[in-house]
Amino acid sequence: MSEQNAKGLWSGRFSEATDAFVAAFSASEHYDRRLYREDIRGSRAHARMLAECGIISAEDGAAIDAGLTAIEAEIEAGGFPWDPALEDVHMNIEARLTQRIGEAGKRLHTGRSRNDQIATDIRLWLRTVIDGNLALLRRFQAGLVDLAEREAETVMPGFTHLQVAQPVSFGHHMLAWYEMLVRDEARLHDVRRRVNEMPLGSAALAGTTFPIDREQTCAALGFDAPTRNSLDAVSDRDFAIEFVSAAALAMTHLSRMAEELVIWASPLTGFIDLPDRFCTGSSIMPQKKNPDVAELVRGKSARVHGALHTLLTLMKGQPLAYNRDNQEDKEPLFDAADALRDSLRAFADMVPALSVNRERTRAAAREGFATATDLADYLVRQGVAFRDAHEIVGQAVAYGVAEGRDLADLSLAELQRFSSAIGEDVFSVLTLEGSLAARDHTGGTAPAQVRRQVAAARQRLGGDGGD
Numbered sequence: 273m274s275e276q277n278a279k280g281l282w283s284g285r286f287s288e289a290t291d292a293f294v295a296a297f298s299a300s301e302h303y304d305r306r307l308y309r310e311d312i313r314g315s316r317a318h319a320r321m322l323a324e325c326g327i328i329s330a331e332d333g334a335a336i337d338a339g340l341t342a343i344e345a346e347i348e349a350g351g352f353p354w355d356p357a358l359e360d361v362h363m364n365i366e367a368r369l370t371q372r373i374g375e376a377g378k379r380l381h382t383g384r385s386r387n388d389q390i391a392t393d394i395r396l397w398l399r400t401v402i403d404g405n406l407a408l409l410r411r412f413q414a415g416l417v418d419l420a421e422r423e424a425e426t427v428m429p430g431f432t433h434l435q436v437a438q439p440v441s442f443g444h445h446m447l448a449w450y451e452m453l454v455r456d457e458a459r460l461h462d463v464r465r466r467v468n469e470m471p472l473g474s475a476a477l478a479g480t481t482f483p484i485d486r487e488q489t490c491a492a493l494g495f496d497a498p499t500r501n502s503l504d505a506v507s508d509r510d511f512a513i514e515f516v517s518a519a520a521l522a523m524t525h526l527s528r529m530a531e532e533l534v535i536w537a538s539p540l541t542g543f544i545d546l547p548d549r550f551c552t553g554s555s556i557m558p559q560k561k562n563p564d565v566a567e568l569v570r571g572k573s574a575r576v577h578g579a580l581h582t583l584l585t586l587m588k589g590q591p592l593a594y595n596r597d598n599q600e601d602k603e604p605l606f607d608a609a610d611a612l613r614d615s616l617r618a619f620a621d622m623v624p625a626l627s628v629n630r631e632r633t634r635a636a637a638r639e640g641f642a643t644a645t646d647l648a649d650y651l652v653r654q655g656v657a658f659r660d661a662h663e664i665v666g667q668a669v670a671y672g673v674a675e676g677r678d679l680a681d682l683s684l685a686e687l688q689r690f691s692s693a694i695g696e697d698v699f700s701v702l703t704l705e706g707s708l709a710a711r712d713h714t715g716g717t718a719p720a721q722v723r724r725q726v727a728a729a730r731q732r733l734g735g736d737g738g739d
Contacts, residue, residue: 299356300599303606307361308347310396312340314389314472315365317492319380327383327482332376339373340365361393362386383482384475387506387594391471394602396493398515401609402464408616409457409522410733413450415624417729420446424722427704428543428633429642436640439707442628444717447725452525454732459518467511470495474502477593507593512605513583519612520573520580526615527573529623530566537563542632550622565618572611579604637704638678641669646701646710647679654693664691 316337323333343365346352358364363386370377420443430440470493473479473486479502486498499505536543546563554560582604590597644665651661668690672679679687680702687694700706712718 295357295359298359298596298599300360300602301354301356301358301364304361304390304602305354305364306606307390307393307397307602308365309344310393311361311365311389312344313396314392314493315380316340317489318384318472320492321485321489322379322382322482324488325483325485327484328376328379332379335373335376336369336380339369339377342372343368360386360390362389383480383484384472385477385506387476388471388474388502390598391474391506391508392493394512394605395467395469395471395495398467398512398605398609399464399494401613402460402467402515405519405609405612405616406457406460408613408620409453409460412616412620412623413453413457413729414733415620416446416450416453417726417733419443419624419626420450420722420729421726423628423630424719424726426628426630426633427637427708429637429640430717436637436642438645439637439642439704440717441708441719441722442630442633443719443722443726447722447729449525449529450729452528453522456518456522456525459521460515463511463514463518465496466514468494468496470498471505471508473498474505477503477506503593507590507595507598509583509587509598509601512601513580513587516576516580516583516605516608519608520576522612523569523573523576523615526619527570529619530570533566533623533626534563534570537561537566541636542629543636544629545627546622547625550618550625565622569615569618572615576608576611579608634704638680641672641679643679643702643704643707644669646707647698649710650698650701651691651693654695656691656693 319328319333319336319340322328323330328336343352346368352364352368354364355367358367366377366380369380423442423446424444426442427439428442428445429436430438430445470486470490472489472493473484490496490498499508533544533546535541537546546561546566548561550563550565551561552564554562583601586597586600647668648658648661648665651664652658656664668679668682668687671686671690672682675682680699684694684696684698687698701710709718709720712720714721
């Protein structure tokens, strides 16, 4: 290790080298190296601005640009000599640049600090991450819309308290999941707007004495605007917390979906069959087909929730401006981003490929007196007050439970024991298909409404749906 590496690129103030344990304890290059593309991109834009503003020479600017290009190729080829003693991705790249191009490399850091540098790198990286997640969200949405159309006529039980409540269309249930993802998409778009502000030029905390052109750098890096306050810009991690918050809520939605998939795939329920390629077997029980992907997504939601708590706790006691605590922001942020990306990809691939056991879902909808509310509504239309209708149907259900028969299986004479208002037309509302079709209004579960919502969703997605 060179003497410069032992003391660090900031070693002028210090009379002895950093303790070996402290150097290892402080190092972040083993995880923040994933920001190398963003770091090089930001450095290239910064160097060009410095040259165009006459702060460094055009020759030095060109040398820096060429050197950074070579370093990026070196990293991507796997030949870059990462050195933990240089602490982080920034100092590793800057030291390597100086090794390659000499004195000009030492001028790159003019007018900036690692404080505004890392804040810029994370925003650049997170912007790309959000765009990738948005693409996955829309692919998953399109798959759900296709599945909803395919199963618009499929009857299944709707649940409250995990008890059979009313019949619903399987397609309607898929569109409920779709609506969750639409909100997740909107939140990520909203976060992206606040991510897309540029801290570069804020330097350590107070700005710089050099005549920099932040607007030029901002345009080169594709940001909407420079940040307005240098103190806030270098110490702000709201944008990271907002992303992880949006990710945590999206993972909550995916976890809820996962829970239903696990229940539905159980032989005790038998509503769906997941493709074999998304399941695993048992090391001891040869008959098992385990919904591991769904279970892992459900489990990974806990990691993202934990990342959100970590970031909130990390920031809650920090005074302005930058503090070294902020080094701890990247691992939970990276982990949350990876978990969301992988979970979205898994579900976008798996869920649209599941098959529905229509006979089993229909049979389950006939259990638990799912059309009881339809009978109550029928009585109301016959002039019976709703509370009286509720009582009448409750008595009819109790009778059905005792007889072991659904309401639709009772005879007209049996039903009329409970109310003389019941006529022969009652059976049209006691059928599962009749129950679905009767809810033909915006947001209802009628197959006709499901198809209308599918058409609206496809228009929103900008095409016919699917890939």
